[in-house]
Amino acid sequence: MTASIQRAPAALVRSALSNEFGLVALIAVFAAWFALATPGFASPFNLFTLGRIAAIDVMIGFSMMVVIVTGGLNLSVGAIGACSAMFFGWLSQRFGLPLVFTIPAALAMGAALGAVNGQLIVRSGLHSFIITLATMSVFFGVMVFVTRAEAFRALPPAILAFGRLRYFGYVSPLLLVSAGVGLALAALYRLTPLGREMLAAGANAAAAELSGVRVGRVFVRCHMLSGALAGVAALMAIARTGAAIPSMAGDLGQDWLLPAFLGPVLGGTLLSGGRVSVLGAFLGSALVSELTNGLLQFRVGEFWLQTYLGLMLLAAVLLDLMRRKLVARFGASR
Amino acid sequence: MLRTSKYLLAVAAIALAAGVSARASDATRVALVPGGPHPYFSAWEKAGEDAKKDFNLGAADYRVPQKWELNLQNSLLESLLSQGYNAFLVFPGDPVGSNSTVQELTENGAPVIATAGCLKEPTTALFCFGTDTGNSAYLGTKELIKAMGGKGRIAHFTGFLVDPNTQLRIDAVEKAAKETNGAVSVTQVIADIDAPGPAEEKINAYLAAHASDVDGIVTTAWVPAVVAANALRRIGDKRIKMVGIDHDEVVLKAIKDGFVNGTMLQNPYGQGYIGSYALNRIRNGCKVKKDAPFKTIALTNRFIDSGTVYADASAVDNYVASMQSITKQIFAGFENTYLDCP
Numbered sequence: 001m002t003a004s005i006q007r008a009p010a011a012l013v014r015s016a017l018s019n020e021f022g023l024v025a026l027i028a029v030f031a032a033w034f035a036l037a038t039p040g041f042a043s044p045f046n047l048f049t050l051g052r053i054a055a056i057d058v059m060i061g062f063s064m065m066v067v068i069v070t071g072g073l074n075l076s077v078g079a080i081g082a083c084s085a086m087f088f089g090w091l092s093q094r095f096g097l098p099l100v101f102t103i104p105a106a107l108a109m110g111a112a113l114g115a116v117n118g119q120l121i122v123r124s125g126l127h128s129f130i131i132t133l134a135t136m137s138v139f140f141g142v143m144v145f146v147t148r149a150e151a152f153r154a155l156p157p158a159i160l161a162f163g164r165l166r167y168f169g170y171v172s173p174l175l176l177v178s179a180g181v182g183l184a185l186a187a188l189y190r191l192t193p194l195g196r197e198m199l200a201a202g203a204n205a206a207a208a209e210l211s212g213v214r215v216g217r218v219f220v221r222c223h224m225l226s227g228a229l230a231g232v233a234a235l236m237a238i239a240r241t242g243a244a245i246p247s248m249a250g251d252l253g254q255d256w257l258l259p260a261f262l263g264p265v266l267g268g269t270l271l272s273g274g275r276v277s278v279l280g281a282f283l284g285s286a287l288v289s290e291l292t293n294g295l296l297q298f299r300v301g302e303f304w305l306q307t308y309l310g311l312m313l314l315a316a317v318l319l320d321l322m323r324r325k326l327v328a329r330f331g332a333s334r
Numbered sequence: 335m336l337r338t339s340k341y342l343l344a345v346a347a348i349a350l351a352a353g354v355s356a357r358a359s360d361a362t363r364v365a366l367v368p369g370g371p372h373p374y375f376s377a378w379e380k381a382g383e384d385a386k387k388d389f390n391l392g393a394a395d396y397r398v399p400q401k402w403e404l405n406l407q408n409s410l411l412e413s414l415l416s417q418g419y420n421a422f423l424v425f426p427g428d429p430v431g432s433n434s435t436v437q438e439l440t441e442n443g444a445p446v447i448a449t450a451g452c453l454k455e456p457t458t459a460l461f462c463f464g465t466d467t468g469n470s471a472y473l474g475t476k477e478l479i480k481a482m483g484g485k486g487r488i489a490h491f492t493g494f495l496v497d498p499n500t501q502l503r504i505d506a507v508e509k510a511a512k513e514t515n516g517a518v519s520v521t522q523v524i525a526d527i528d529a530p531g532p533a534e535e536k537i538n539a540y541l542a543a544h545a546s547d548v549d550g551i552v553t554t555a556w557v558p559a560v561v562a563a564n565a566l567r568r569i570g571d572k573r574i575k576m577v578g579i580d581h582d583e584v585v586l587k588a589i590k591d592g593f594v595n596g597t598m599l600q601n602p603y604g605q606g607y608i609g610s611y612a613l614n615r616i617r618n619g620c621k622v623k624k625d626a627p628f629k630t631i632a633l634t635n636r637f638i639d640s641g642t643v644y645a646d647a648s649a650v651d652n653y654v655a656s657m658q659s660i661t662k663q664i665f666a667g668f669e670n671t672y673l674d675c676p
Contacts, residue, residue, distance in 0.1 A: 038414035038417075039417075040413070040418070041416075043416045045412070045415065045442065046413065046415050049409070049412040049413075049416075053405070053409055056405075086414070132503075139608040144495055149495050149500075149501070150429065151428070151429075151430035151454075153430050153433075153454070160434065163434070164434075164438070170488075237405075241408070241428075241430075241431040241433075241434045241435075242431075242432065242433060242434035242437075243405070243428075243430040243431050243433065243434070245404070245428050245430050245431040245496075247404060247427075247428055247431070248404065248428075248431060250402075250403055250524075251494065252406075255403045255405065271356070287477065292409070296409065296410060296413035296418070297413060297417065299417070305400045308402055315625070324439070325520045
């Protein structure tokens with residue numbers, strides 16, 4: 001009984017020290033500030049659009065996170081997303097296929113391109129940075145050549161309706177999709193042998209190999225998962241825009257790179273691999289989306305937006321550091 | 335008695351404030367939103383300021399997405415709606431991908447005019463008000479062919495491949511060349527270069543290797559026009575003829591100095607000014623005429639040409655007057671031609 005009472009505050013201090021707690025606190029503080037200082041922030045329409053954007057950014061972050069786990073990178077997430085989206089659009093518009101076929105096909109396309117990345121990395125022994133930098137141009141270039149940069153917009157109305165659906169007036173269902181995928185990823189890493197092999201291979205590939213983990217195969221699977229998640233993000237972007245467009249992730253898919261890195265890194269996923277925080281990546285992406293939305297509401301000069309966003313992220317990280325030191329000191333004094 | 339008077343005064347003040355607030359929210363607040371930062375759109379800022387003053391608008395603000403990214407533009411538009419803007423002039427970040435956001439704006443009671451670039455039909459935008467890009471590229475190439483003496487080889491420098499207007503421009507230049515029955519050919523098309531870095535790299539590399547292989551250059555995007563004009567000045571050879579686009583100082587000076595033959599001017603000021611006026615009229619009860627004499631172009635059958643004009647060395651000093659003259663001309667007949675007003 002006494003031991004459990006002593007353990008309770010220790011657990012409390014541990015959770016207060018966690019990255020995720022800090023992110024939740026920062027999200028709450030900024031939400032309160034934006035809601036009090038700008039009339040539009042708390043409006044149902046703005047909360048709905050914020051949730052929708054955050055959901056897509058979270059999914060883009062997940063698609064990078066599952067590769068960062070291995071100590072690698074996937075710079076081609078945007079290009080893979082654009083290819084999956086265009087494949088989905090082509091199947092829908094050209095053949096009129098139903099969603100039950102086109103959605104898995106788009107995800108399979110993403111996974112297949114991810115497998116190409118994984119195989120090239122494993123077989124060449126080159127760093128994923130080099131390989132995915134090259135495949136980013138190859139995937140995107142082939143897609144533009146094949147589609148002649150023409151968008152597909154004769155898509156099933158259900159997908160656009162899904163993007164516009166609002167629960168309780170302000171909750172986007174896309175946010176629920178991201179939360180669901182996040183739960184599945186958390187279960188993968190915590191509950192399955194494959195997830196544990198991914199973490200082990202990322203932490204120390206040589207040690208994992210000696211322990212019987214087929215590291216090369218695990219890396220390929222991580223890249224396949226990354227490609228499939230980029231496909232999910234692309235389908236969510238289609239639900240937002242109602243069309244499959246080549247420029248949905250910018251030229252070469254580069255527009256997805258910033259959200260791809262920010263969420264996982266802010267959330268505590270180690271760039272060197274071996275450690276992951278799915279909840280942290282979710283909250284990190286949500287924080288960045290919230291800050292961007294709040295700054296737009298403040299009507300910060302458009303060209304200052306990135307500067308202010310950077311400053312606020314820096315301030316957020318420093319505040320979080322201070323919080324951890326305070327909590328640690330408080331915990332030690334007890 | 336005094337207390338009752340105070341209450342009445344307070345109630346009256348609240349009612350007055352509510353009335354003012356209602357009127358304020360009724361005023362037309364126009365947001366002029368390009369696809370990203372680009373010198374072409376800088377004239378929209380002045381156009382908005384002038385429109386606000388001349389038409390007594392609540393606001394007519396030029397709001398630029400921080401970079402050319404469809405998602406950023408969509409987010410900015412959604413944010414502006416929740417900030418109280420109730421009318422939008424939008425250069426679509428993508429002719430198809432912007433449609434969904436435009437529909438959300440119109441569903442929330444904010445009319446939208448696609449400006450300087452069109453949305454692909456079907457769209458809830460009222461109409462498209464911009465330059466007929468294909469026609470402009472065609473006319474510019476015809477001027478170039480004339481300057482080349484009706485024969486020779488052309489290099490075409492143009493914008494981003496993901497912009498469907500780029501394909502229209504490429505086709506238009508080809509069409510003008512084909513009309514010469516083989517006397518003129520397009521030997522090189524360099525696209526995806528409407529940004530300083532890639533434009534400098536690709537145009538300079540091409541001219542360094544192949545300047546002697548071309549007799550004329552046509553550019554159909556702002557940045558390639560500037561870079562090509564600078565390159566011809568550096569080479570110093572006026573043998574190569576060139577027709578550019580838009581009104582960057584570098585291009586205008588190169589025309590005066592004889593390194594560039596002319597430029598296809600567009601009318602961004604008129605787009606912003608007349609577009610703001612039209613939105614205000616729409617918000618005050620006017621409707622777009624069903625039988626208005628819209629043009630049909632590749633993306634839409636509700637197109638209004640904001641005007642384009644070729645300016646050579648003889649006209650370059652008066653280019654502002656040329657654009658103002660076009661604006662006045664379109665504005666004078668706009669309401670009668672395109673709107674039904676009570």
